[in-house]
Amino acid sequence: MTAAQYRRIVLKLSGEALSGEQGYGIEPAIIQSIASQVKEVAKLGVEIAIVVGGGNIWRGKVGSEMGMDRATADYMGMLATVMNSLALQDSLETMGIPSRVQTSIEMRQVAEPYIRRKAIRHLEKKRVVIFAAGTGNPYFSTDTTAALRAAEIEAEVILMAKNNVDGVYTEDPKINKNAQKYSSLSYMDMLNEGLGVMDSTASSLCMDNDIPLVVFSITEKGNIKRVVQGELIGTTIRGK
Template sequence: MSETATQAESPTYKRVLLKVSGEALLGGREYGLDNATVKAIAEDVRDTVALGVQVCLVIGGGNIFRGVAGASAGMERAQADYMGMLATVMNALAMQNALERMGVQTRVQSAIEMSSICEPYIRRRAIRHMEKGRVVIFAAGTGNPFFTTDTAAALRAVEMGCEALLKGTQVDGIYSADPRKNPSAEFYTRLTYLEVLARDLQVMDAAAISVARENGLPIIVFNIHEPGAFREVMLGHGRFTTVKDD
């Protein structure tokens, strides 16, 4: 293989965090996990790791329980958020199972200690796992109520020294409106952090955007359901939106 071809297939980033919403695991279901969807995402993670990329993940829990929804139904917000954190642990274990069935060594680290089923979150241990080629899944958010898993993803990405935060969504990037509802919505190839906030594009919450901006962490938004999209984005291919300052 020529040097040019080799360079063309080199990943853009060497260490990244992938944020996947809990809803992304639903598939065609209204609640819970769709095994085929979990497997498809795991395959994409496996193929990305095969490029030599160090990968960690944060998975939301909205397919099982959303703290905000519980609070709006009358629950105490902190209690509802803790329940949501437990939902993220369930999703993390499901993804770990899918990855390890494919031969990918995986560790789950939880911000809330559950020593019988996963490791506690320890920053230096997590970094060492990734250096050894293991995928690390961070569960239970930040371990604190009132913070979303988007914010947890931005925080963990910075703590891990990741070069980018990837947000796998239901569409292929950031639009001026939901393209599934508004076919004329404008697609953005590149935005700054302040543009995302000023236009209220809601791809991630304001706290997550602020953490990324303060630390110069690029956010890349793509369609998690497009087969092989994670790997393709790592190679600079496909359709996606990049959020970073010029």
């Protein structure tokens, strides 16, 4: 068995990745598939933190465009991430993987409040930690949450799992079939070329704290393990 290349990782999942082909809601089969892949990585001794989006249930930006107060719409989106996190935790626990949900908005009946030192302690005990409710503040994306939490817990890499693309391309491959896939690039190039992998706040956090990012497809089973073992799939982004 190939050894893991990372000791501690942050896995970033979009809300849409949990909805399957239907594009909304939570698809139990998809959740179970992701949980089984996380289990494979946990068996390698890797410390795993997960940040889940909420776009399969609600997007704050969409609510704002409909005329809602932006802060209120974003708080609703944070609550959606909690629902996804609890669903993922349930699947992990069913498979015998101990896990904890930590949320930036206090709701002690369903999850722990986010406390950095406690999160690190859970990771050291090989518990999967799922960070929910974003940063706890409106106007910040879950990509920024992933970058912030990765810096706080001193993760070695962010694995950005996508359900609709297998890396970063020069253009949208669905629109232009001649779009070229990057095997690697720098954060500065990503920002300058407007590739839209992460928002600028998240990208700057990763760049300033020297946290590499691997963008890959989660639709093929075993890909999380392959990335953790150092297989060159997807696109790696690092440095300036």
